Amino acid sequence: MLGNVSFTLLSFFYIALLTIVYFSKKRIESKETKLYSYLIITTMIGVCVSLGTYYFMTNMERFPMLNFIFSKAYLGFILVYLYYMTLYVSYISYVKNEKKKFSDYFMFWLITFIFLFLLIFVILLPIEYSVNDKIVYSYGTSVSLVFTITRCVAIIWIFMLIFKKKKTSWKKIMPLIAYIVLGSIISMIQRSHPEMLLSTAMIVFVTILMYFTIENPDVKMIEELNLAKDQADRANKAKTDFLSSMSHEIRTPLNAIDGFSQLILEEKDIKVIKDEARDIMAASQNLLEIVNGILDISKIEADKLEIVNAPYETAKVFNDLVKLTKARIGEKPIELKVNIAKDIPEYLNGDYVRLNQIILNLLTNAAKYTKEGSIEFNVSCVKKNNVCRLIVGVKDTGIGIKKENVDKLFSKFERFDKEKNMTIEGTGLGLAITKKLVDLMNGKIVVDSVYGKGSTFTVAIDQKIVKNIPVKEAKTTTKEKFDIKGKSILIVDDNLINLKVAARLLEGYKVKTECVSSGFDCLKKVEEGNNYDLILMDDMMPKMSGTETFKKLKEKEGFNTPVIALTANAIAGMKENYLKAGFNDYISKPIDKKELERVLKTYLN
Numbered sequence: 001m002l003g004n005v006s007f008t009l010l011s012f013f014y015i016a017l018l019t020i021v022y023f024s025k026k027r028i029e030s031k032e033t034k035l036y037s038y039l040i041i042t043t044m045i046g047v048c049v050s051l052g053t054y055y056f057m058t059n060m061e062r063f064p065m066l067n068f069i070f071s072k073a074y075l076g077f078i079l080v081y082l083y084y085m086t087l088y089v090s091y092i093s094y095v096k097n098e099k100k101k102f103s104d105y106f107m108f109w110l111i112t113f114i115f116l117f118l119l120i121f122v123i124l125l126p127i128e129y130s131v132n133d134k135i136v137y138s139y140g141t142s143v144s145l146v147f148t149i150t151r152c153v154a155i156i157w158i159f160m161l162i163f164k165k166k167k168t169s170w171k172k173i174m175p176l177i178a179y180i181v182l183g184s185i186i187s188m189i190q191r192s193h194p195e196m197l198l199s200t201a202m203i204v205f206v207t208i209l210m211y212f213t214i215e216n217p218d219v220k221m222i223e224e225l226n227l228a229k230d231q232a233d234r235a236n237k238a239k240t241d242f243l244s245s246m247s248h249e250i251r252t253p254l255n256a257i258d259g260f261s262q263l264i265l266e267e268k269d270i271k272v273i274k275d276e277a278r279d280i281m282a283a284s285q286n287l288l289e290i291v292n293g294i295l296d297i298s299k300i301e302a303d304k305l306e307i308v309n310a311p312y313e314t315a316k317v318f319n320d321l322v323k324l325t326k327a328r329i330g331e332k333p334i335e336l337k338v339n340i341a342k343d344i345p346e347y348l349n350g351d352y353v354r355l356n357q358i359i360l361n362l363l364t365n366a367a368k369y370t371k372e373g374s375i376e377f378n379v380s381c382v383k384k385n386n387v388c389r390l391i392v393g394v395k396d397t398g399i400g401i402k403k404e405n406v407d408k409l410f411s412k413f414e415r416f417d418k419e420k421n422m423t424i425e426g427t428g429l430g431l432a433i434t435k436k437l438v439d440l441m442n443g444k445i446v447v448d449s450v451y452g453k454g455s456t457f458t459v460a461i462d463q464k465i466v467k468n469i470p471v472k473e474a475k476t477t478t479k480e481k482f483d484i485k486g487k488s489i490l491i492v493d494d495n496l497i498n499l500k501v502a503a504r505l506l507e508g509y510k511v512k513t514e515c516v517s518s519g520f521d522c523l524k525k526v527e528e529g530n531n532y533d534l535i536l537m538d539d540m541m542p543k544m545s546g547t548e549t550f551k552k553l554k555e556k557e558g559f560n561t562p563v564i565a566l567t568a569n570a571i572a573g574m575k576e577n578y579l580k581a582g583f584n585d586y587i588s589k590p591i592d593k594k595e596l597e598r599v600l601k602t603y604l605n
């Protein structure tokens, strides 16, 4: 008799050990490990029920009710075990999306309802016991039903695995094969020896086998930790690379600014001084481009760069680009050929600032990397419904790009032919930004280049049509004259050099300027009754910021002088923030003369 139960007793120790080991270890929760946890608990309970069943069945006369409950509970355990195994099979054969919950799948509910339904049947159908020469075993419709379900479920698993929609390793299928093979052998043995209690031992064996075939929780955890470490290392390296390239890029123009400034101090010839001042200006412009490039890249990488669509006049955008390119070509023997298709709508809707940046970068590169010959600027369009696909081509007869470098062209900080291009300023950020902007605008950019002959960059971007009128001939804007002589301007900045620069830039307009170095002094000046026509206000000042000073000014009765935020804070959304705070306008530092003139024209003219 004991021989019959010894398998179950041994199984109890194994499963108890496995339960302790499995639940005492830290693991990564996945659908698979969760299902396995339920399977272990079910098996553990099942083994206890199995031992109880054995005990009550052999003492049936003393505990008829408990015997009935335990035999039914044992049949229920087999069903619950089959239920979790079926969920496991459906997981390894169909569930592709790890993030989706199991309960989001229809299959989960179907399996659950079918098993619940079967469980009710197993509980309600009769069970009988055979006592024959001290050999006790159960039979009856509920027992036969469970045997039938076991066979049917095994067939369903085979079908699910044959028609699976997911790649599954053989390792994961092994416990199922073991279950089917051992189940068939055991059912044959039990037909002739119904007293042999082998089913529980087989279930425990399959559960233990599964421990070695499910995604190993420890290995998975280590893998994930390694992955996180790799990512952190890579991010750290990228940051170090970025800092070292940046310090190099910034040092180059700074070297020019510093060197030429020292020379100017010692130089007496005004012509030489002017030349060197121009070089300082070019180096500063380069420095500014670097800073703006970094800002753009960081905004793009932090997903902060937004495409702001607004209607714009196409002719104006393209003509301005032509003007800027001509200025960039300067004295070089390069012919600029412009072909802007006549059927481009007069107004389009899109982010013209970014569109301008994309095209200007290509045109500037063409001008930078071409010594002589020509640059073609072609713009055409394909219209469909209310969308206009702008196709912009920039073709040059410049130095060209080697085939092996074309793939690296859009990566940041990549510059080629460094020896040849020694004298050409650049950061290697332009095309990286261009590509990201084109992607953000759902466009495409392609390059075709022959080393030594020239390159063609083509960009295609969809823009919405606002008014379908063919593009007009370019209007040449005559320079408006304006007179603001004698107007008084207060400049507020805590940095003396910045005050000096702003005051000097304003000198040419023959205005009266006054400089103060704090918000407090600004308030004092206004309280003393000084009437200014315009105030240029720095924001980041110690003790009282420009914004706070501005708020205090606004509280003063009768104060209606326009106040312009003048700040080096040029990150995304800053302009909008200043305007929201009530400032009349915004100029970013370093001050662009054109911007300054625009503000003077708007508020003083």
Ligand code: ADP
Binding pocket: 361, 365, 366, 369, 396, 398, 399, 400, 401, 409, 414, 415, 416, 417, 421, 425, 426, 427, 428, 429, 430, 431, 432, 455
């Ligand atoms: P930058 O011009 O500031 O160096 P870009 O990202 O705009 O940076 O360009 C990256 C590199 O690609 C340049 O340094 C240059 O070597 C190459 N390149 C870009 N445009 C051209 C072109 N039109 N002709 C030849 N080489 C080019």
